[in-house]
Amino acid sequence: MDPPKMEKSRRKYLEEEESLSEESEELISSLPRQNGWVSFHLYQYQGFWHSARYLQGLISCQKHFQAQDSDVFLVTTPKSGTTWLKAIMFAVMNRKQYPIIINNHPLLTHNPHDLVPFLEIKLYAYNQIPDVTAFPSPRLFSTHMPYVSLPESLKSSSQCKLIYLCRNPKDTFVSLWHFTNKLRLPEMGTNAIGEVFDRFCNGISLYGPFWDHVLEYWKLSVEHPERALFLKFEDMKAQPHLHLRRVAEFLNCPFTADEEEYGLVDKILKLCSFDNLSALKVNKTGALSSGEETSAFFRRGEVGDWNNYLSAEMVRKLDRITEEKFSGSGLELL
Numbered sequence: 001m002d003p004p005k006m007e008k009s010r011r012k013y014l015e016e017e018e019s020l021s022e023e024s025e026e027l028i029s030s031l032p033r034q035n036g037w038v039s040f041h042l043y044q045y046q047g048f049w050h051s052a053r054y055l056q057g058l059i060s061c062q063k064h065f066q067a068q069d070s071d072v073f074l075v076t077t078p079k080s081g082t083t084w085l086k087a088i089m090f091a092v093m094n095r096k097q098y099p100i101i102i103n104n105h106p107l108l109t110h111n112p113h114d115l116v117p118f119l120e121i122k123l124y125a126y127n128q129i130p131d132v133t134a135f136p137s138p139r140l141f142s143t144h145m146p147y148v149s150l151p152e153s154l155k156s157s158s159q160c161k162l163i164y165l166c167r168n169p170k171d172t173f174v175s176l177w178h179f180t181n182k183l184r185l186p187e188m189g190t191n192a193i194g195e196v197f198d199r200f201c202n203g204i205s206l207y208g209p210f211w212d213h214v215l216e217y218w219k220l221s222v223e224h225p226e227r228a229l230f231l232k233f234e235d236m237k238a239q240p241h242l243h244l245r246r247v248a249e250f251l252n253c254p255f256t257a258d259e260e261e262y263g264l265v266d267k268i269l270k271l272c273s274f275d276n277l278s279a280l281k282v283n284k285t286g287a288l289s290s291g292e293e294t295s296a297f298f299r300r301g302e303v304g305d306w307n308n309y310l311s312a313e314m315v316r317k318l319d320r321i322t323e324e325k326f327s328g329s330g331l332e333l334l
């Protein structure tokens with residue numbers, strides 16, 4: 001195999017139209033298409049932009065996934081802190097089976113994306129129909145799917161719980177720009193920040209338009225607070241203890257008085273902290289089965305890094321779009 005082909009087979013996330021089923025290929029070829037940030041193309045489906053591979057996973061998930069009332073879903077916009085909240089939710093929900101103090105806790109040897117799989121990116125990618133009934137209850141899944149594209153059984157279940165996480169669009173964009181440049185092969189070069197900034201502003205980014213994605217779930221959380229908990233990366237960074245307790249309460253597994261006294265909240269936050277997770281061997285040298293290096297999910301983990309990359313004009317433009325899009329919704333994300 002010549003080296004570029006070999007590299008592509010190692011990095012499955014680079015596979016595009018060549019890995020599609022006939023059915024997906026037919027559908028995808030009929031959709032509006034734009035240049036991608038990593039993959040060659042993004043396709044617009046139900047109002048949002050997707051790579052061909054993730055779109056095939058989304059459609060397969062829409063068709064085959066059956067939600068159960070006890071299910072828990074972590075839904076996020078890309079680069080909003082998914083990896084962090086996956087770790088936190090896994091630690092909270094499995095704290096009886098995996099006490100936080102044990103030195104063989106799964107988070108010490110597995111990347112959070114392997115413990116809390118993405119529905120459309122991992123489980124249903126490549127047109128698979130995985131046996132999701134084999135997951136222990138309560139099942140914990142994750143997705144970047146916009147609300148409009150969620151499987152019907154998930155939308156109509158009045159019981160299953162959904163936690164949504166987003167982040168201010170300036171840091172989201174900067175994080176996405178870095179991440180997608182890391183995923184590109186050296187011979188592909190890097191994306192110029194100005195060029196992808198315009199695409200982001202026009203809604204043409206993975207699972208974009210960013211603002212529409214956030215608004216759909218914001219409305220759900222306002223109308224059905226018992227079903228959807230809406231979180232912001234910035235709030236979690238500012239008051240991690242408060243938000244960790246909110247997560248546990250929302251999932252009907254609040255910390256007991258004994259757990260509080262024992263300092264469990266603090267222990268979970270330490271286990272899942274950027275410094276701890278990013279220093280682990282599995283997250284420094286490993287790769288996901290789809291080929292992304294695990295280190296790519298840990299960069300700085302801070303609020304306001306956009307200051308180092310965006311011009312004053314870019315900031316004004318993003319802030320203006322955000323104010324316009326969220327106007328009247330009660331949501332602020334600056």
Ligand SMILES: Nc1ncnc2c1ncn2[C@@H]1O[C@H](COP(=O)(O)OS(=O)(=O)O)[C@@H](OP(=O)(O)O)[C@H]1O
Binds near residue numbers: 079080277300
């Ligand atoms: N534990 C922890 N605490 C705080 N922040 C963390 C943590 N883990 C990852 N990160 C930062 O989250 C950003 C990656 O976003 P996602 O995990 O949502 O990426 S993905 O959508 O799953 O690809 C990315 O943000 P940036 O550093 O700004 O690029 C990561 O560094």
